[in-house]
Amino acid sequence: MKELLAFIIGACFGSFANVVIYRLPRNKSIVKPGSFCPKCRRSINWYDNIPIISYLVLKGRCRYCKKSISLRYPVVELLMGVLTILLYQKFWTAELYCTFLFYFIFTLGLVIISGIDYETFLIPDVIVLPLIALGILGAAMCKNFFMPQKAWPVLTSFSYSLSGALIGALIVLLLMIMGKVIWKKEAMGGGDLKLLAAIGAFVGWKGVLVSIFFGSILGTIISLALIYSKKKTWDDYVPFGPYLAIGAILTVLLKGNYLFSLYFIP
Numbered sequence: 001m002k003e004l005l006a007f008i009i010g011a012c013f014g015s016f017a018n019v020v021i022y023r024l025p026r027n028k029s030i031v032k033p034g035s036f037c038p039k040c041r042r043s044i045n046w047y048d049n050i051p052i053i054s055y056l057v058l059k060g061r062c063r064y065c066k067k068s069i070s071l072r073y074p075v076v077e078l079l080m081g082v083l084t085i086l087l088y089q090k091f092w093t094a095e096l097y098c099t100f101l102f103y104f105i106f107t108l109g110l111v112i113i114s115g116i117d118y119e120t121f122l123i124p125d126v127i128v129l130p131l132i133a134l135g136i137l138g139a140a141m142c143k144n145f146f147m148p149q150k151a152w153p154v155l156t157s158f159s160y161s162l163s164g165a166l167i168g169a170l171i172v173l174l175l176m177i178m179g180k181v182i183w184k185k186e187a188m189g190g191g192d193l194k195l196l197a198a199i200g201a202f203v204g205w206k207g208v209l210v211s212i213f214f215g216s217i218l219g220t221i222i223s224l225a226l227i228y229s230k231k232k233t234w235d236d237y238v239p240f241g242p243y244l245a246i247g248a249i250l251t252v253l254l255k256g257n258y259l260f261s262l263y264f265i266p
């Protein structure tokens, strides 16, 4: 029952994430006007704006112009719903309320960044820079003010968080230099640098290494599959942000897991 509530709240935040993913790269206000169909511009009634359900009821088409609604809408809503259940089970039920909030905001930020990076190949500063600050400050504040010491085994501390941000940024900087010198190609961009700094700030320096490890494996497998199936070529640009985001979320969810800790994080 509580899981259902977590799912509904998560899906509503997913709906909000969709608005940001669409409007931010187009320099449109997040709050005004209300939701509208991007194709016929008619405003959407509340009953056509219910996460996941409305998409199914409308069979993926706008009520008025019948043009198809991007699959991104229900996918992001479903994803945020499921991730919120997993975060709830891991942190909230263990009475780590502050940690839950900390990683919920992190996850929401990563989903928005991934959506925008996937569609525009850009990672917006207005999302990623506050996320870096929040990760470092949140780690320090949660530890000192909001949480009892005993409830601390899974999170980072101020120094762990700061070193995570620096190491995350440093790795991308090295890859960027190597890309320029060896492959004469832009391997990664400044957006990836800021994103890995944000990930490091939330999961610490060990966690950022694990996130890169997961992200690289996943990115390589999916890229090879796309090239093999002729959907992409070797020269196409692949946004790395979504893979890093999945790596980071996996790191958060697996942290403290016994099998996982044998290999990665003690």
Ligand SMILES: [Zn+2]
Pocket (backbone or CB within 6 Å): 037, 038, 039, 040, 041, 042, 062, 063, 064, 065, 066, 067
């Ligand atoms: Zn329409």
